[in-house]
Amino acid sequence: MANPQLPTQVSPPEFALSPALPHQIGGAEVWAFPVLPGDDGPLLGPGADEASELLGTDLLAALEAARATGRTGEVTTVPVAGLPSADDVSVVLLVGVGEASVTDFRRAGAALARATKDRVSVVTSVAAIAPEDGLGAFVVGAMLGSFAFHWRSTGPRERPVARIVLADVTDDGADDELARAIALGGAGWRSRALATVPANLKTPAWLAEQAVEVGEAAGLEVRVWDTDQLAEEGFGGILAVGGASAHGPRLIRMDYTPRGATKKVPTVVLVGKGITFDTGGLDIKPSEGMLTMKRDMSGGGAVIAAMAALRDVDCPVRVIGLVPAAENAVSGTAMRPGDVITHFGGRTSEVNNTDAEGRLVLADAMAYAVSELAPTVLVDVATLTGAMKVSLGQWTGGYFANHEGLAVQVESAAAASGENVWRMPLVEDYEERVASKIADGDNAAGGAGAITAALFLQHFAGDVPWAHVDFASAAESPADRHEWTAGPSGFGPRLLLAWLGSEDPLAGIA
Known part of the structure; x- marks a missing residue:
């Protein structure tokens, strides 16, 4: 009897670093920004103000309408399709990072990955506000939150987002942290x-x-x-x-x-x-x-x-x-x-x-x-x-x-x-x-x-x-x-x- 043949499996997302803000990068299907809890309501992270102005959409108001709190892994979706000024972007995701610990960023990465399945690319400034080791944790979470396995005759039911660009990252050690995170996430x-x-x-x-x-x-x-x-x-x-x-x-x-x-x-x-x-x-x-x-x-x-x-x-x-x-x-x-x-x-x-x-x-x-x-x-x-x-x-x-x-x-x-x-x-x-x-x-x-x-x-x-x-x-x-x-x-x-x-x-x- 012939041995069964495992179908071709999906791959984790690819990652890249950029010092630019999301709206300056272009070509992304999704923009994602971090959300922190605040005493007077949630706070948005780097690039959100510029995105709001460019899109003509009040992202803070969208958070309030959704009753978002900024808790870890909470994702608020803001559709923006049909706006020519937004380049290729069709949706903005506002991702809660809670108390902004390393664990919070790992979980935020996983939440972002789940929210962007079957997308081509996402540009995000979430990792820009990460603490030491937080960028790597975000990447590990995004990789493992993307995991899928299938043995269907018609192919996988869904695929991980193909590419994640970490925006507004200027740390000199970020390249090494990213490489290590990809190794850790890949092993998992x-x-x-x-x-x-x-x-x-x-x-x-x-x-x-x-x-x-x-x-x-x-x-x-x-x-x-x-x-x-x-x-x-x-x-x-x-x-x-x-x-x-x-x-x-x-x-x-x-x-x-x-x-x-x-x-x-x-x-x-x-x-x-x-x-x-x-x-x-x-x-x-x-x-x-x-x-x-x-x-x-x-x-x-x-x-x-x-x-x-x-x-x-x-x-x-x-x-x-x-x-x-x-x-x-x-x-x-x-x-x-x-x-x-x-x-x-x-x-x-x-x-x-x-x-x-x-x-x-x-x-x-x-x-x-x-x-x-x-x-x-x-x-x-x-x-x-x-x-x-x-x-x-x-x-x-x-x-x-x-x-x-x-x-x-x-x-x-x-x-x-x-x-x-x-x-x-x-x-x-x-x-x-x-x-x-x-x-x-x-x-x-x-x-x-x-x-x-x-x-x-x-x-x-x-x-x-x-x-x-x-x-x-x-x-x-x-x-x-x-x-x-x-x-x-x-x-x-x-x-x-x-x-x-x-x-x-x-x-x-x-």
């Missing part, structure tokens, strides 16, 4: 796209092919283990989880080395869960529990996307990304409850729940990293436990860390990126729950599920500073909300890149 887009591809195309081999393609384009070294190579080297967890599927498992390795690096440059290892579809195995999920399981490789997608953008954010340390990829299926060769598997390096796990498969593949990759790669820091990212969503709800991921300096770095990256995480405890008293009577560990401790999953993984981190990010809580957006679009969220690469692209990612750690 790629991660979201990988998570959205259906599993009838997205097999472990397909995911590995995507990693090879984007890795080579980014100047990375990429290696892929197939089933036979995994067996030869003893990756028992990956083989057990993928053993029931007609699509054999893979282990993906991507290596980034900064320019001019010496042997003294430390190594960070990222591990991302790559379960391309999760039925639950013989402990099968109910049908509604499988509806979103094409995105159970979101941790792996985040690692692939982050690895491809490391050079764009000038990451100063060596980084190795590992993605254990498998399909957790049901067949006569499926792992069974009660089976004992041997991980890379020899530690054994009793499988008392085949739907607790993510930790089994992560364990193999983590053990390989500690044994073979001499990491200074080890971080794994995964959609691991439903318990995390019970703990933290829809929009915040959880993380665990065995090193305070690393915890500080994760917190800082979360604040900078807009991908929020909350630290969870590694409760030593629960260790007895992950013990097995016949093996080294039990994969299904039950109770305090997110914590016991982290405790299970901690055994494979050795004495390396380690963080475990479980974002099952934030992996799926039920509706469009700020920069998130309905469907798989693609969570993770912005968090990783904000950390690894900082001046000293290992400050306080090594």
